[in-house]
Amino acid sequence: MPQREFEITIGKTGEVELHVKGIKGRGCLEAVKMFEQIVGEMKSQEQTGEFYEPEEQVQYRVDQRH
Amino acid sequence: MSAVCILTPVVIMAWPAFSAAVVAAAGSLGWQMAAEARDQLAATVQPGSARVQLEIERSEVVTNQLGRDQRIAVSREGVTVTFSRDARGQAALCVTGHGQSDETLRALGEELSQAVVQQYVYQKLMDEMRARGFNVVEEEVNADRSIRLKVRHWEN
Numbered sequence: 001m002p003q004r005e006f007e008i009t010i011g012k013t014g015e016v017e018l019h020v021k022g023i024k025g026r027g028c029l030e031a032v033k034m035f036e037q038i039v040g041e042m043k044s045q046e047q048t049g050e051f052y053e054p055e056e057q058v059q060y061r062v063d064q065r066h
Numbered sequence: 067m068s069a070v071c072i073l074t075p076v077v078i079m080a081w082p083a084f085s086a087a088v089v090a091a092a093g094s095l096g097w098q099m100a101a102e103a104r105d106q107l108a109a110t111v112q113p114g115s116a117r118v119q120l121e122i123e124r125s126e127v128v129t130n131q132l133g134r135d136q137r138i139a140v141s142r143e144g145v146t147v148t149f150s151r152d153a154r155g156q157a158a159l160c161v162t163g164h165g166q167s168d169e170t171l172r173a174l175g176e177e178l179s180q181a182v183v184q185q186y187v188y189q190k191l192m193d194e195m196r197a198r199g200f201n202v203v204e205e206e207v208n209a210d211r212s213i214r215l216k217v218r219h220w221e222n
Binding site: 005016018021024043044047 | 076183
């Protein structure tokens with residue numbers, strides 16, 4: 001079962017540093033957007049390698065037999 | 067790790083939540099509730115008293131009690147900080163103290179207002195993460211007074 005994990009540091013001025021873990025691609029963007037809605041304005045953002053990896057997809061192949 | 071980002075808080079809250087954040091933040095820094103905000107303010111504004119006015123940036127205190135004078139005051143070692151909602155709805159604070167320089171009062175006010183914002187962000191994050199089904203698996207307060215949380219959510 002996959003999990004989503006966030007590490008959040010609330011600085012003494014109230015500024016929030018967010019580490020998004022284990023989420024790739026678009027899912028990561030959605031997670032960041034959720035925190036923007038909760039906390040406020042984005043000051044800076046840095047994507048690491050995993051961000052650019054494709055999201056895991058399941059492909060189905062259907063063969064039609066006559 | 068997929069992304070690291072820094073977010074600047076925007077503080078929007080109702081007066082009861084704001085005053086609760088003030089009480090929690092003030093308590094953590096050793097400030098005590100002043101008996102009656104207005105009396106305390108009157109008592110501290112004496113000849114020789116310094117007074118500094120500050121505001122909390124990017125804040126909005128929502129109230130449905132128009133015209134009602136809402137204030138909360140805390141004091142420590144002869145310095146009183148009175149929080150209020152200004153005419154534009156922004157959170158404001160007035161720092162007064164006898165025999166203190168403006169710089170000292172400003173520094174005390176800023177330290178306290180930052181702690182109020184931190185308390186607001188902490189409470190909002192805890193409420194919102196729990197509402198979204200996340201569990202807080204780690205929580206600690208660092209030596210620099212920053213708060214570190216680790217939250218986790220298992221997908222179905």
